[in-house]
Amino acid sequence: MAYHYNIPIVYSFVGPGAWSGRAFRVVPGETGCYYCHLEHIGDDEELQSVEPNENQEIYDDGCATPAFIGSGIDTGIIANFTTRLSIQTLLSEEKDSYEQTENDHIFWISQGKGGNMKLVQKKIDKHPDCDHCNRS
Numbered sequence: 001m002a003y004h005y006n007i008p009i010v011y012s013f014v015g016p017g018a019w020s021g022r023a024f025r026v027v028p029g030e031t032g033c034y035y036c037h038l039e040h041i042g043d044d045e046e047l048q049s050v051e052p053n054e055n056q057e058i059y060d061d062g063c064a065t066p067a068f069i070g071s072g073i074d075t076g077i078i079a080n081f082t083t084r085l086s087i088q089t090l091l092s093e094e095k096d097s098y099e100q101t102e103n104d105h106i107f108w109i110s111q112g113k114g115g116n117m118k119l120v121q122k123k124i125d126k127h128p129d130c131d132h133c134n135r136s
């Protein structure tokens with residue numbers, strides 16, 4: 001619907017244990033679509049999720065269902081990245097707002113890298129294998 005009405009949309013989620021998470025935006029006609037982001041995640045080594053060796057599931061996996069234990073500190077950081085990217089996108093025409101970025105995808109790793117956190121930001125163009133963007 002957002003694509004149809006030409007409205008930007010921001011997605012975010014964290015992986016098991018909140019060891020990594022991401023926020024990304026789709027601006028119709030300007031960026032890759034949701035599926036382009038997924039294709040790029042699959043292709044790009046820097047965008048690979050980091051997961052604990054053992055997941056402590058508290059519910060069956062399911063959409064919009066808390067499925068594992070994760071630190072609220074880490075999920076909060078992803079929530080803040082998501083909020084920042086949303087404001088930055090929605091107020092892109094305001095001169096006193098955040099400066100604009102060409103990067104549409106924020107990926108943050110909280111654990112699994114020897115105690116080091118990592119932030120990756122990428123511009124996501126249309127992916128050549130995206131069925132949605134390559135319809136004629």
Ligand SMILES: [Zn+2]
Pocket residue numbers: 032033034035036037126127130131132133134
């Ligand atoms: Zn696409």
